[in-house]
Amino acid sequence: MATSRSRSLIEPDGGALVDLVVPETQRPSKAAEAEAMPKLKIGKVDLEWIHVLSEGWASPLRGFMRESEYLQCLHFNFLRLTNGSVVNMSLPIVLSITDADKVAVGSSPNVALIGPRHHDHSIVATLRSVEIYKHNKEERIARTWGTTAHGLPYVEEVIVPAGDWLIGGDLEVLEPIRYNDGLDRYRISPSVLRKEFERRKADAVFAFQLRNPVHNGHALLMNDTRKRLLEMGYQNPVLLLHPLGGFVKADDVPLDVRMEQHSKVLEDGVLDPKTTVLAIFPSPMHYAGPTEVQWHAKARINAGANFYIVGRDPAGMSHPVEKRDLYDPDHGKKVLCMAPGLEKLNILPFKVAAYDTSINKMAYFEPSRAKDFLFISGTKMRSFAKNRENPPDGFMCPGGWEVLVKYYENLQANEAG
Amino acid sequence: MATSRSRSLIEPDGGALVDLVVPETQRPSKAAEAEAMPKLKIGKVDLEWIHVLSEGWASPLRGFMRESEYLQCLHFNFLRLTNGSVVNMSLPIVLSITDADKVAVGSSPNVALIGPRHHDHSIVATLRSVEIYKHNKEERIARTWGTTAHGLPYVEEVIVPAGDWLIGGDLEVLEPIRYNDGLDRYRISPSVLRKEFERRKADAVFAFQLRNPVHNGHALLMNDTRKRLLEMGYQNPVLLLHPLGGFVKADDVPLDVRMEQHSKVLEDGVLDPKTTVLAIFPSPMHYAGPTEVQWHAKARINAGANFYIVGRDPAGMSHPVEKRDLYDPDHGKKVLCMAPGLEKLNILPFKVAAYDTSINKMAYFEPSRAKDFLFISGTKMRSFAKNRENPPDGFMCPGGWEVLVKYYENLQANEAG
Numbered sequence: 001m002a003t004s005r006s007r008s009l010i011e012p013d014g015g016a017l018v019d020l021v022v023p024e025t026q027r028p029s030k031a032a033e034a035e036a037m038p039k040l041k042i043g044k045v046d047l048e049w050i051h052v053l054s055e056g057w058a059s060p061l062r063g064f065m066r067e068s069e070y071l072q073c074l075h076f077n078f079l080r081l082t083n084g085s086v087v088n089m090s091l092p093i094v095l096s097i098t099d100a101d102k103v104a105v106g107s108s109p110n111v112a113l114i115g116p117r118h119h120d121h122s123i124v125a126t127l128r129s130v131e132i133y134k135h136n137k138e139e140r141i142a143r144t145w146g147t148t149a150h151g152l153p154y155v156e157e158v159i160v161p162a163g164d165w166l167i168g169g170d171l172e173v174l175e176p177i178r179y180n181d182g183l184d185r186y187r188i189s190p191s192v193l194r195k196e197f198e199r200r201k202a203d204a205v206f207a208f209q210l211r212n213p214v215h216n217g218h219a220l221l222m223n224d225t226r227k228r229l230l231e232m233g234y235q236n237p238v239l240l241l242h243p244l245g246g247f248v249k250a251d252d253v254p255l256d257v258r259m260e261q262h263s264k265v266l267e268d269g270v271l272d273p274k275t276t277v278l279a280i281f282p283s284p285m286h287y288a289g290p291t292e293v294q295w296h297a298k299a300r301i302n303a304g305a306n307f308y309i310v311g312r313d314p315a316g317m318s319h320p321v322e323k324r325d326l327y328d329p330d331h332g333k334k335v336l337c338m339a340p341g342l343e344k345l346n347i348l349p350f351k352v353a354a355y356d357t358s359i360n361k362m363a364y365f366e367p368s369r370a371k372d373f374l375f376i377s378g379t380k381m382r383s384f385a386k387n388r389e390n391p392p393d394g395f396m397c398p399g400g401w402e403v404l405v406k407y408y409e410n411l412q413a414n415e416a417g
Numbered sequence: 418m419a420t421s422r423s424r425s426l427i428e429p430d431g432g433a434l435v436d437l438v439v440p441e442t443q444r445p446s447k448a449a450e451a452e453a454m455p456k457l458k459i460g461k462v463d464l465e466w467i468h469v470l471s472e473g474w475a476s477p478l479r480g481f482m483r484e485s486e487y488l489q490c491l492h493f494n495f496l497r498l499t500n501g502s503v504v505n506m507s508l509p510i511v512l513s514i515t516d517a518d519k520v521a522v523g524s525s526p527n528v529a530l531i532g533p534r535h536h537d538h539s540i541v542a543t544l545r546s547v548e549i550y551k552h553n554k555e556e557r558i559a560r561t562w563g564t565t566a567h568g569l570p571y572v573e574e575v576i577v578p579a580g581d582w583l584i585g586g587d588l589e590v591l592e593p594i595r596y597n598d599g600l601d602r603y604r605i606s607p608s609v610l611r612k613e614f615e616r617r618k619a620d621a622v623f624a625f626q627l628r629n630p631v632h633n634g635h636a637l638l639m640n641d642t643r644k645r646l647l648e649m650g651y652q653n654p655v656l657l658l659h660p661l662g663g664f665v666k667a668d669d670v671p672l673d674v675r676m677e678q679h680s681k682v683l684e685d686g687v688l689d690p691k692t693t694v695l696a697i698f699p700s701p702m703h704y705a706g707p708t709e710v711q712w713h714a715k716a717r718i719n720a721g722a723n724f725y726i727v728g729r730d731p732a733g734m735s736h737p738v739e740k741r742d743l744y745d746p747d748h749g750k751k752v753l754c755m756a757p758g759l760e761k762l763n764i765l766p767f768k769v770a771a772y773d774t775s776i777n778k779m780a781y782f783e784p785s786r787a788k789d790f791l792f793i794s795g796t797k798m799r800s801f802a803k804n805r806e807n808p809p810d811g812f813m814c815p816g817g818w819e820v821l822v823k824y825y826e827n828l829q830a831n832e833a834g
Contacts, residue, residue: 068755075707075752078491134745139563146556148565290492328551333493338485340757 010060010069012081017191017302018058020063020125021173031174034112034123040097040167041114042124045158048246049093051177051282052126055189059298060087064095064166067133070307075141077294078340088341090294091286093128093143096135096301098163105132111167120301123264124177127169135166145288146327151320153249154286177282183259188279196277197304204229205302206307206348209284209314211244211252211262212378215396217353217362219270225309225348226275240305244296245274246284247318253382255280257407264399288319289327290335297336301345310336311350319330321327361394386412418551427477427486429498434473434719437480437542438590444619448591451529451540455522456586457514458531459541460577463615464664466510467542467725468594474716477504481512483585484550489622491560494711495757505758506704507711512544515551528584541594543587549760552583562705563744568737571703572668585746594699604662605696608718616645621646623724623765624717626731627704628661628669629795630678630821632813634770634779636687642726642765645653645760650739656693657722661713663701666734672697674824681816685832690741704711704734706744715755718762727753780809803829809818 005300022030042050052058054276060081066072070092072079077090094257095113097105105111108130115124142148178184188196197205206225212217222239229237243262245255253261259280266273283299286292292315297308313329314336320326337347339348355374356363365373384391385404396403439447459467469475477498482490487509489496494507499819514522522528525547532541539626559565562572592726595601605613614622623642627635639656646654660679662672670678676697683690701717703709709732716727731753731771737743754764773780782790793801793812801808802821812818 071707071748071752072755076495076755076757080755136563136745138566139744142559142563142565146553146559148559149555290488316774323534328553329555331488334485335488338493338497339488340493340495395673 009066009089010062010081010084011127012085012087013056013060017059018062019056019191020054020171020175020253024318027174030126030172030344031123032127033110034174037112037126038108038112038121039112039114039125040101040105042095042116042233043158044116045247045284046095046113046271047115047124047177047285048273048282049095050171050173051187052246052299053093053171054125054177055191055282056092057190057283057302058089059190059302061093063127063171064168065093065166067166069168070094070133070166070201074140076340077291081110086341088294088298088339090291090298090339091288092140092358094135094166094168096159096162097132097165097167099165099390101163102132102165103165105130105167107258111169123174125171125173126170127167130167130169132165132167135162135164137162138162144286144291147319149319149321152287153317154247154284154288158284166269181256183245183256183280186259186278188277188281190299193240193277193279193364194304197238200236200238202236204234204237204307205240206237207240207242207297207305208308208309209242209281209296209300210243211248211258212252213396213400214241214265214270215259215362215381215382215400216270216394217355217377219265220353220362221309221311221350222271225307229307237275237307239271240300240303241276241278242281242300242303244285245280245282248285249287251382252285253407257403261400264403265397268399270397270400287315287326288308288317289313290331293336294339294342297339297342297345297347301342306344307346307348308336309348309350312352319323326407355392355393355395355403360392380409420511424639425500426483427496429500429502430473430477434476435479436473436608437471437588437595440793444591447543447589450527451543451591454527454529454543456529456531456540457518457522457523459512460575461533463700464532464541465596465699465701467590468590469716470510470588471542471594471733472608472699473553473591474607474698474700474719474801475510476607476719478506478510479638480544480582480588481532481585482510483548484583486585486603487511487550490555492808493757494708498648501710504760505711505715505756506765507708507756508705509557511552511585511642513576513579513582514549514584516582518580518584519549519582522547522584525580526584527619540591542588542590543742544584544588545583548587549582549584550579552579554581556581559793560701561708563708564736566736566738569704570703570734571664571701574664575701594637597675600662600673600697603695603697605694609695609727610657610696611721611786614677617653617655617694618664619635619653621651621654621655622722622724623654624657624714624720624722625726626659626698626717628665628675630670630675630798630813630817631658631682632779632793632798632817633686633687633811634772636682637712637770637779637781638767639688640727642724646724654692654724656688657717657720658688658695659695659698659717659720661702662697662699666703668705668799670821670824674820678817678820681820682814685814687814687817702732704732706730707748709747711756711759712757714759714762714764718759721785723761723764724763725753726765726767729769754775772809774809777809799825800810801822 315333385406731749769782
């Protein structure tokens with residue numbers, strides 16, 4: 001009687017991130033092979049995950065999860081590798097297919113993936129040695145978000161319309177993923193980021209994940225972090241200002257506007273370009289709080305970060321049905337600090353910054369004189385900009401604010417027109 | 418800037434299980450101390466958990482979970498100890514309190530726990546250095562069961578009526594928990610079980626978790642396991658026949674009837690009393706499938722088991738709303754084989770046994786002659802017994818079957834009367 005113990009098939013990356021883009025010389029032959037495979041159409045968000053996987057953000061994962069990885073991710077938030085070591089993996093990175101797709105794949109070990117419209121419906125990648133298994137959406141949602149309430153943006157957009165099967169396998173991407181939206185120069189792969197930090201001789205890299213415009217509270221925190229790292233003895237701490245570039249909910253500020261705003265913040269000198277690298281993190285957003293913040297941190301480790309700034313309610317949102325935060329605002333930080341596979345990352349807990357009316361500046365909140373402070377949420381900030389109201393002086397640099405006002409003006413003009 | 422990383426406060430048990438029962442000589446002084454503490458009333462299932470904790474089934478856990486343990490349990494299914502090692506912990510072992518209870522506790526570091534009616538409303542235990550934190554029921558249910566559908570037995574019975582706060586702390590139990598239902602002799606603590614296995618000079622202990630009567634399919638499997646362990650070179654494999662004794666759903670066969678049935682199975686020689694230890698596992702049942710099976714296995718490691726038999730859909734049930742199994746029947750086994758902190762346990766996957774009509778016996782199912790086999794589910798078995806129909810010859814030993822028939826006769830007589 002053999003005692004059975006499933007072993008992960010994931011090999012450690014040995015420090016060199018997996019790179020799933022086919023080398024240029026092999027492209028013609030790989031493309032010809034792909035032509036002969038059963039073909040599956042993929043969506044916009046699937047392509048974002050292919051991008052993420054191809055560059056090694058999820059390294060050592062080599063493709064969409066097979067069932068063994070999926071179950072480990074869902075139940076334990078980590079994967080055990082062939083050498084017994086552990087890597088954090090908190091979000092299922094999976095590809096769903098329909099009943100009809102499953103029939104089309106049949107017993108073929110390999111499939112070709114056809115990109116969405118803005119990729120001209122061409123073959124973007126292949127998935128080899130595939131495994132097809134059930135997509136229990138309810139269980140996936142419950143275990144990832146800790147709720148099954150209707151109205152979770154990623155769930156409604158991506159999971160509800162998805163097929164009832166998942167297909168895992170080894171990914172090969174025929175060409176680097178490009179979006180041709182003028183922002184590709186900011187889409188820097190984790191291995192290129194690592195080289196950039198080396199080139200800059202950074203001895204500490206601190207990452208800041210964001211999906212909102214940068215206000216002076218954020219800036220205070222980032223500048224302060226740098227100062228304190230210097231005090232700790234680091235010679236050259238570098239900031240990775242790393243806005244999320246994939247799927248976001250409809251009322252978030254779009255990526256191009258945010259990138260323009262971030263550039264202004266650097267131009268205006270609120271952040272120092274000499275010690276800041278601005279790049280796009282290509283992942284889609286789940287809004288899955290404590291589960292997702294682990295992914296956000298893990299991916300930045302792969303890009304060379306060794307310090308991670310975490311704030312109140314990271315990756316959180318309002319409960320879609322009840323009038324409360326979906327997550328306890330402290331759980332993200334707490335879970336991140338205990339998460340398996342992230343032991344080497346230095347977690348920098350965010351102090352809460354708010355607008356201090358006694359000095360007309362963003363400053364660290366002091367509970368002893370709470371009445372002096374104004375909390376301006378993302379929603380509040382967007383409503384200021386929408387209504388062409390100015391936020392209090394010192395909330396955001398004027399150049400950055402102008403970008404937001406212009407965006408909402410255009411939006412309203414388009415809606416009216 | 419101190420980088421923050423929450424550390425578990427749980428010390429490893431160093432091989433000696435935690436024992437939370439106050440030594441007899443200290444009882445008067447501890448009872449007097451308890452009298453002076455704020456008092457909280459607990460329910461029947463809370464008392465079952467106190468029993469579980471007090472005897473070290475959940476060792477090295479020393480009481481109801483504080484938030485740090487709760488979050489690790491919910492997100493990772495394991496706890497990290499002060500020495501960095503990992504123990505499996507998949508079910509939240511928590512005590513809920515109401516807003517009014519919270520007020521009553523105030524800033525007292527310690528509370529006394531008052532038992533339910535059958536414990537004469539006396540103080541059964543104290544909880545020291547307490548921590549009170551929010552009980553987000555929706556998140557707890559979603560992450561534990563992978564669904565929030567209404568009708569999950571433990572949820573409806575225990576969680577829905579519970580308070581909105583959880584209270585963790587170090588447990589001290591004033592006297593060993595007894596139920597005085599004639600079955601206390603079967604409630605053997607894990608450390609006493611370990612001694613019993615030593616006394617019997619067992620070199621392999623294989624555990625069988627059940628909450629249903631034993632039929633000949635189960636027996637086939639247990640006897641076969643022993644035979645194969647002998648073939649593997651073990652001299653004296655001992656079976657721990659370990660029915661669950663805490664909360665079960667309303668239509669499960671009650672514990673006293675099951676214990677009588679199990680005794681008959683041993684009397685009739687279907688299982689060999691010389692190589693079997695029959696004892697009660699005092700835990701309540703969650704019906705939480707892959708999440709719960711880890712707890713079932715982990716607790717048996719604490720009792721000295723080194724082999725664990727796992728079957729189809731362990732701790733599973735039908736989806737409370739949809740017409741399907743709640744869990745993929747293979748996930749329990751797969752998750753158990755990958756679960757953190759259970760690496761040393763040998764998992765013995767269950768072959769499926771069914772009634773083979775060609776030989777009128779329970780036998781391993783052979784797909785090549787599927788039509789010869791009859792699957793008799795727990796529900797089917799109960800309906801046979803209820804309707805005084807005999808199951809096919811060879812399904813269960815006559816003495817064991819008689820116990821079930823009698824139980825349902827009495828039940829119907831009582832319902833009619």
